[in-house]
Amino acid sequence: MARFKIPDGWVVQAYRYALDPTPAQERGLASHAGAARFARNHMLRLVKAVLDQRSAERSYGVAEDVLTPVLGWSLPALRRVWNARKNSAAPWWKENSKEAYNSGLDSLARSLESWSKSRGGRRAGRPVGFPRFHTKRARASVRFTTGPLRLEPDRHHVTLPRLGRIRTHESTRKLALRIENATARVLSATVARDSDGRWCVSFQTLVQRTTTRPAHAGIRHAVVGVDVGVKDLLVVATPDGAEVDRVPAPRSLARATVRLRALQRKASRQQGPYDPQSKHKRLPSKRWRRTQALIGKAHARAASIRRDTVQKATTRLAQQHLTITVETLNVSGMRTAGGACKRGLNRALADAALAQVRRMLAYKTIWYGSRLVEADRWYPSSKTCSGCGSRKPRLLLAERSYVCEHCGLVIDRDLNAAINLARLGETHTLSERSPAGSGPVAGRGAMQETGPAPAGDAAGCETSTPPQHPLDQTGTASPQGEAA
Numbered sequence: 001m002a003r004f005k006i007p008d009g010w011v012v013q014a015y016r017y018a019l020d021p022t023p024a025q026e027r028g029l030a031s032h033a034g035a036a037r038f039a040r041n042h043m044l045r046l047v048k049a050v051l052d053q054r055s056a057e058r059s060y061g062v063a064e065d066v067l068t069p070v071l072g073w074s075l076p077a078l079r080r081v082w083n084a085r086k087n088s089a090a091p092w093w094k095e096n097s098k099e100a101y102n103s104g105l106d107s108l109a110r111s112l113e114s115w116s117k118s119r120g121g122r123r124a125g126r127p128v129g130f131p132r133f134h135t136k137r138a139r140a141s142v143r144f145t146t147g148p149l150r151l152e153p154d155r156h157h158v159t160l161p162r163l164g165r166i167r168t169h170e171s172t173r174k175l176a177l178r179i180e181n182a183t184a185r186v187l188s189a190t191v192a193r194d195s196d197g198r199w200c201v202s203f204q205t206l207v208q209r210t211t212t213r214p215a216h217a218g219i220r221h222a223v224v225g226v227d228v229g230v231k232d233l234l235v236v237a238t239p240d241g242a243e244v245d246r247v248p249a250p251r252s253l254a255r256a257t258v259r260l261r262a263l264q265r266k267a268s269r270q271q272g273p274y275d276p277q278s279k280h281k282r283l284p285s286k287r288w289r290r291t292q293a294l295i296g297k298a299h300a301r302a303a304s305i306r307r308d309t310v311q312k313a314t315t316r317l318a319q320q321h322l323t324i325t326v327e328t329l330n331v332s333g334m335r336t337a338g339g340a341c342k343r344g345l346n347r348a349l350a351d352a353a354l355a356q357v358r359r360m361l362a363y364k365t366i367w368y369g370s371r372l373v374e375a376d377r378w379y380p381s382s383k384t385c386s387g388c389g390s391r392k393p394r395l396l397l398a399e400r401s402y403v404c405e406h407c408g409l410v411i412d413r414d415l416n417a418a419i420n421l422a423r424l425g426e427t428h429t430l431s432e433r434s435p436a437g438s439g440p441v442a443g444r445g446a447m448q449e450t451g452p453a454p455a456g457d458a459a460g461c462e463t464s465t466p467p468q469h470p471l472d473q474t475g476t477a478s479p480q481g482e483a484a
């Protein structure tokens, strides 16, 4: 799939608004999300059947050229087959916008591509498994790329194809102003239901932004290191060992986490969908389901508190410092091998926060002309002494302060890690600057470190689809992908 070229001075950014749909609109939203899921599952079943048929034929010794023909995995191919089958498979298909089915097929095409690339060794990162069927418990979402996608002039409604005018929970002013001034264009809109049951719309937009540092921010430090944790969300330090900033987790977050733990314990005492005695599935009790709904709400609340804190902190970081160094996300649990042992919820929270910080810094450093340096995955930032450079073989998470056996340094553990990261960032900056003699190019570091398209993840938008619209279209997109 050809990647969309983002013109200079423009970035892809998501604007997300919570919705207040009427009960009828809520049914419409659920129907559209269900339609996307249905189309995806239906075509996945077909793809699987064809693959199984071919392998069975091979086992009988059928020649390669007379095997059942493969089913195309591209979106147009899947759409063609779906269009031919939809009248019999889903006679009710006209109830929903064609975009609903298209977004399900798009998700399937992407999953199949990732799987086949990963299997062929053409994809970085963790191995990707064969696509799975989406159950009703999967996150309900549907994406619109064509038809009327509008923000209404009253700043409190959005218009979506087939679903019509839906009230937004908060004002859409920021994006609406940008659209009116022609500095933003809507590419697509994704509607999804969060774990607390609330529907949200996320507009993927192309926004014109100049790389500028706001005058009020002022540059405080050339290089800082950032350690991301649970109790203190962020600890920021300079290479010379000074603590610049410490962002504690807000109390409301601690309360939400306590509640989440309590609810999970409660659910474990109730009759869940798995029976440990017979080791079989069973019908969960109503009380278990009720607790699950509360767990979803508690999760969503904790997540939004954390997101808010991290958003504000990362903006401050990107505006005030020139080079920011962070840890690289530990993908497959290497942190347990000799490093800090983080398990369960704490570990999950720390990893989620780190991923969030990195993603936000990746685009904010571009906005404000600073740069992001990511430490090597094996860089022992928390095990190294920031005083003498000696390294500990093992450091438990429970040890809140770092005590060095060589030089006798006693220092807060997170601060120690942040200082080490800052020093790494400093050496990185110096080594890059020396050959050409020029200063760090704004955003370049971030672009190199975070892979091919950091801007596509801007503002944490959920859709990963590269927009395919040419630039000369305004808010309402053209009819592209007509038959779906």
Ligand SMILES: [Zn+2]
Pocket: 385, 386, 387, 388, 389, 390, 404, 405, 406, 407, 408, 409
């Ligand atoms: Zn030491």
